[in-house]
Amino acid sequence: MTDRALLTPVEARALFRDGLQVPTPGFSAGYAQANLITLPKEDAFDFLIFAQRNPKPCPLLGVLEPGETSSDLLIGGDIRTDIPGYRVFRDGVLTEERAEVTDLWRDDLVSFIIGCSFTFETALLDNGVPVAHIEQGRNVPMYRTSIPTTPAGKFHGPMVVSMRPIPANQVADAVRITSRYPSVHGAPVHVGDPAAIGIDDLAHPDFGDAVDISPGTVPVFWACGVTPQSVVMSSKPELAITHAPGYMLVTDARDLLYQVP
Amino acid sequence: MTDRALLTPVEARALFRDGLQVPTPGFSAGYAQANLITLPKEDAFDFLIFAQRNPKPCPLLGVLEPGETSSDLLIGGDIRTDIPGYRVFRDGVLTEERAEVTDLWRDDLVSFIIGCSFTFETALLDNGVPVAHIEQGRNVPMYRTSIPTTPAGKFHGPMVVSMRPIPANQVADAVRITSRYPSVHGAPVHVGDPAAIGIDDLAHPDFGDAVDISPGTVPVFWACGVTPQSVVMSSKPELAITHAPGYMLVTDARDLLYQVP
Numbered sequence A, B: 001m002t003d004r005a006l007l008t009p010v011e012a013r014a015l016f017r018d019g020l021q022v023p024t025p026g027f028s029a030g031y032a033q034a035n036l037i038t039l040p041k042e043d044a045f046d047f048l049i050f051a052q053r054n055p056k057p058c059p060l061l062g063v064l065e066p067g068e069t070s071s072d073l074l075i076g077g078d079i080r081t082d083i084p085g086y087r088v089f090r091d092g093v094l095t096e097e098r099a100e101v102t103d104l105w106r107d108d109l110v111s112f113i114i115g116c117s118f119t120f121e122t123a124l125l126d127n128g129v130p131v132a133h134i135e136q137g138r139n140v141p142m143y144r145t146s147i148p149t150t151p152a153g154k155f156h157g158p159m160v161v162s163m164r165p166i167p168a169n170q171v172a173d174a175v176r177i178t179s180r181y182p183s184v185h186g187a188p189v190h191v192g193d194p195a196a197i198g199i200d201d202l203a204h205p206d207f208g209d210a211v212d213i214s215p216g217t218v219p220v221f222w223a224c225g226v227t228p229q230s231v232v233m234s235s236k237p238e239l240a241i242t243h244a245p246g247y248m249l250v251t252d253a254r255d256l257l258y259q260v261p
Helices: A009-017 A041-053 A117-126 A168-178 A227-235 B009-017 B041-053 B118-126 B168-178 B227-235
Strands: A031-040 A060-063 A086-090 A093-098 A109-115 A142-148 A158-167 A217-223 A239-243 A249-254 B031-040 B060-063 B086-090 B093-098 B109-115 B142-148 B158-167 B217-223 B239-243 B249-254
Touching: A009 A249, A031 A041, A031 A060, A031 A117, A031 A227, A041 A060, A041 A109, A041 B041, A041 B060, A060 B041, A086 A227, A117 A168, A158 A168, A158 A227, A168 A217, A227 A239, B009 B249, B031 B041, B031 B060, B031 B118, B031 B227, B041 B060, B041 B109, B086 B227, B118 B168, B158 B168, B158 B227, B168 B217, B227 B239
Parallel strands: none
Antiparallel strands: A031 A109, A031 A239, A031 A249, A060 A109, A086 A093, A086 A239, A142 A158, A158 A217, B031 B109, B031 B239, B031 B249, B060 B109, B086 B093, B086 B239, B142 B158, B158 B217
16 A cells, blocks of 8 residues: 555545646545546536446446536535546547646536546455556556447447456456446456457557556456547537546545445 | 246237236346336436436436437337336326326437336245235335435435335345345345334335235335336426336346346
């Protein structure tokens, strides 16, 4: 455990609010981390249906009502400032990366808080399953795939996955452990054979950092909450505000809250 | 197993479309059953958020887009005719019970298909846990409780639960088995002590039929998809169309599709 693992979510969010811009793997061990996508209300209905139809990449942990900037997932916090990195998309084009988005706020913006696989990494580590990007001090590697999502209204596009190289003799454990957390992407969507889901080169992820892959490991792929960003690029809503991939909302929800038997 | 258990979902829905009006416990064993609530689009956004905030009573299995009348949950079917009983609420008041609602249909109506606990009854029976209302050939008893739901927009109101009397030595099994089906209400919300959740008399359910309660059993309560009907009564949307309690949509989805480890 590093110091970052021992920070409370309130302490971690305060650091980010004060300007620390780093990826969040390993922060606040035992607390759920989450993806953000904020959309104008005119697009929010279609996105809610999109999330319901695509629960593996888009498990909703919370939806703020139009204009709301806080919730019980970030007690006393502000969704516009408490994430270590934001992205702004206009008509589907990434136009800015920022430390906060307060000046872009509007009363019609609806924020979706989506589960993140960093949440089950504590359970993997506690069960003796190594997590390469944490060991290597990097962001998780994420890849745009050839796996289509189920469209809803204007929203459509390919699924994004995160990848963890797992020792072959622990792949079954990784499946068993993560399948107990369906609200934070759950069981893997694909094991081995990156080419079969349109990934040409694991060394060049579309988001995050490449990790060193040890011999005897198998690449295991989980649905990723960056999928809404690839969907925004395809679907071109007027405005979308998201977290920067790997720069997550550290919530006040215990990861055990999302564990099923 | 009775004949009703052996009907395919397509066969069961055809009987209902042709006018059979009976409760659906025990129909099409191994297939998921579902609750329906259909609302005008102006209320559908608030209801989607309500469902997300209340996953125990309102687990969404599917959402049809405005005006849609079918989906992959009822292949070749029609949501307006294929349920054995419908209810129509206007401004929160139950105004009609009908066999079909085709003539009430509008292009702005959004249908929500919500998980039903009848789905896990096959798993209970397969595991040797008796289900009293099936043994007694009755509808499941349902009760309005003092448990509040989490409000969203205009929607608020008390949770409705279904009750099954479970032999004391099998309560743990019933919890273990049903907790594997979070999409169809999952683990019980309450075990024993009806008065603690505002139920005065188990012999007089608010919906469905009373069941004979054997000595040595404990009343076990699961969140119920009739909750949206109690919420409609409290929240008074202009129009809401629902199934009649216990008269469910028999879907083409295998119940195992909703099983988690």
